[in-house]
Every structure is written in C-alpha cells, then in structure tokens.
Amino acid sequence: MTPLAKTIAGVAGGWAASRAFGLLSRLQAGVPGPKPKKLQTRRAFTRNATLGAVGIVVAEITGGFVFLLWPKKTGAFGGKITVPALSIPKVNATPFRDIPGKFFIVHTEDGLEALYWKCVHLGCTVPWIEGEHHFHCPCHGSVYLYNGTRIAGPAPRALDRFPLTVDDKGNVTVDTNPNGKIERHEYTPKDAVPYKF
Numbered sequence: 742m743t744p745l746a747k748t749i750a751g752v753a754g755g756w757a758a759s760r761a762f763g764l765l766s767r768l769q770a771g772v773p774g775p776k777p778k779k780l781q782t783r784r785a786f787t788r789n790a791t792l793g794a795v796g797i798v799v800a801e802i803t804g805g806f807v808f809l810l811w812p813k814k815t816g817a818f819g820g821k822i823t824v825p826a827l828s829i830p831k832v833n834a835t836p837f838r839d840i841p842g843k844f845f846i847v848h849t850e851d852g853l854e855a856l857y858w859k860c861v862h863l864g865c866t867v868p869w870i871e872g873e874h875h876f877h878c879p880c881h882g883s884v885y886l887y888n889g890t891r892i893a894g895p896a897p898r899a900l901d902r903f904p905l906t907v908d909d910k911g912n913v914t915v916d917t918n919p920n921g922k923i924e925r926h927e928y929t930p931k932d933a934v935p936y937k938f
C-alpha cells in the first residue's frame with residue numbers, strides 16, 4: 742500500500758470509528774439521536790413549568806400577607822361593633838338595637854347579652870315588641886323572653902347570642918362573626934356578662 746493510500750485509509754477509519762463510538766455511547770445512555778427542535782421544546786417547557794411553579798408560590802405568599810395585613814371589617818355585621826356605655830340599657834329596660842350588627846343588647850339581672858336577631862326557626866328578623874315585653878317573630882309566631890329563651894312557636898331553642906366584652910369605661914364590644922355565635926337551648930345566668938356601670 743502506498744503512503745497516500747495508507748493516509749486515506751487511516752482518515753476513513755478514524756471517521757468511521759468516531760461515528761461508531763458516538764452511536765455506541767448514545768445507545769448506552771439510552772438517548773436517541775439529536776433532535777434539536779424537540780430538545781428545545783422540552784427545555785422551554787421545563788423552564789416555563791419552573792417559572793410557573795415559582796410564580797404560584799410567590800403569589801400564595803403575597804396573598805397570605807395581604808390577607809393578614811388587610812384591616813378586618815369593623816362596624817358592620819361580621820365584624821366587631823362597639824356600643825358606647827351611654828346606649829347600654831338599664832336592667833330589664835328596652836333592648837338596645839344595633840341595625841348594622843343585627844343584634845339586641847339586653848340587660849338581665851345577671852348582666853348583658855347580645856342577642857342575634859335572626860329567628861332560629863327559619864331566619865326571619867325578630868323584633869322587640871315593647872307592649873308584650875317579648876321578642877315576637879312575625880313569620881310563624883315564635884315568642885322569646887327578654888333573655889332570649891323561647892316560650893312559644895316553632896323555634897327549636899333560644900335566640901343565639903354573640904360574644905361580648907366590656908371595657909373599663911362600660912363600653913361594650915360585640916363580635917358579630919356568625920361563625921362565633923353561641924347556640925343554647927335556653928337562657929342560663931352564665932350566658933350574661935356582668936355589667937357594673
């Protein structure tokens with residue numbers, strides 16, 4: 742073989758060997774041949790999925806902070822409502838009615854109650870009837886005592902009440918969150934918060 746033929750044979754053998762090794766290594770790695778467009782699509786998908794996941798986490802964290810820092814609703818039903826001491830009735834006097842908060846404050850000999858004015862039968866608004874000295878539901882006739890106990894009609898129990906607190910000046914704050922309302926069968930003295938003003 743001439744030197745030129747040897748050179749040509751060597752180059753051809755080297756090229757064939759490199760192709761064979763490349764193919765062999767891809768087969769061992771289980772990777773199919775190069776498919777640039779698909780590879781790019783996969784990379785773009787992975788990148789977008791990662792960015793999307795990060796975005797969701799950031800949005801959830803931001804939403805949590807906004808929820809925590811957003812001022813709670815006050816002065817309306819669902820929030821805390823403060824009734825000044827001057828508006829608190831004397832013992833057994835006409836209940837104080839708070840329209841935004843949908844409650845009455847009554848003052849029994851045991852203390853104060855904040856009665857949710859929603860009838861526990863089917864939800865009508867129950868007014869105080871001064872002439873009867875009762876709460877009397879106009880829908881189906883349920884009647885409740887001053888302290889909220891049911892005495893007549895289809896209502897199954899006493900009026901629900903909301904938790905309340907009294908500050909050192911006699912102002913009363915009622916928490917009207919419906920999820921926090923207190924159900925009871927009938928009035929007991931411990932339902933009332935003592936009031937010394």
Ligand code: FES
Binds near residue numbers: 863864880895
């Ligand atoms: S809703 Fe009050 S008695 Fe029926």
